[in-house]
Amino acid sequence: MNLSSLDTVVLAAGGAVIAYLIGSLSFAVIVSRLFGLADPRSYGSGNPGATNVLRSGNKAAAILTLVFDALKGYIPVAIAVQMGLDVTVVTAIGLGAFLGHLWPVFFKFEGGKGVATAAGVLLGFAGGLGGLVLLTWLAVALITRYSSLAALIASLAAPAIQVLGWGLSVQTIGVVVMSALLIWRHEANIRKLIAGQESKIGQKASAPPVSKA
Template identity: 75%
Template sequence: MNLSSFDPLLLSVLAAVVGYLIGSLSFAVIVSRLFGLADPRSYGSGNPGATNVLRSGNKGAAILTLVFDALKGYVPVLLALQWGLSETVVTLVGLGAFIGHLWPVFFKFEGGKGVATAAGVLLGFSAALGGVVLLVWLAVAVVFRYSSLASLAAAVAAPLVQIVGWGFGPLSIGVIVMSLLLIWRHEANIRKLLAGQESKLGQKAKPAAPAEPQ
């Protein structure tokens, strides 16, 4: 598809909007409905993401949620690259998908924390970048058994790996923005980690605390 005739500003806006709409597909809720499970926003952390779906006890649903949440970040970025769009537009597509997961228009803007979608975006930006960041997540998760701690470590590592490996540019700005949003969305988890109250991977679900932000 030749998009060179499009106005650059209009193309950037359209790309970001399309990325956002794709990111707004909350697969934790969609998959849970297909499996006849409770809405993931109603138990555990209240977060519509793969980790919380795992707390339902259905590993298949959790795996599908993880895969599709990652794909909705990866596929739009990959398509933007294949269409020869600029690095700035590719960055906006990835950011759009990530922000769509956080505040999905199709689900009353009640989204997840964006870990899997961010991983998909990073893999789309660069397989090497995404691979290194995923290794950081996996190492911390295996050692400490806290998904939130692993996500925070990966969020810190991502911009460092991007800048050291590929220099500073539009993609770096996109990675920094995603990392800051990820850390912010984990504010409640940070408090729980410091208090020794954070749930470990695979821990059985508890009803969601009414006061805890989505």
């Protein structure tokens, strides 16, 4: 699609806002409420994400959270790609969805770390890119059982995979920004990993959470 510079800016800004609102749907909280579980921000790591929901002991809730968090990153980007929009617009939309997850306007800006949503965005950018990053995450997670360590290594690998496989572009900036924010959001996990206090995948919260309703 041939666009003027002004059209690109307007589409990028408008698309990013819409994607941000979609990304602001915190499915960890929404799904937990539907399953009668406690707010995931109130136990475990306090992170509203699939890994922490899994600590409730409800695998179905955790899987649904994972799927919907990924879809809210993937769908807006995939639609933009199918429309043939400029790579700048597509990148802005991906970042909008990701930032919405981190700082959701509908949930007092108390968001998650963005791993699943970032994966969805990368899959939207290019299936191969998202697939390779996900394989990196999966390999580390299976070997170490640490979701946070897997996310950190996948975040470091993502920009390199993008550049080597798809070259330098505006999209590279988007991938670097997401990776940097992911690593920053894992600051507490990094400290726990170093101290040997990080929880492993599937490890339940110290006190099984129940709904306050």
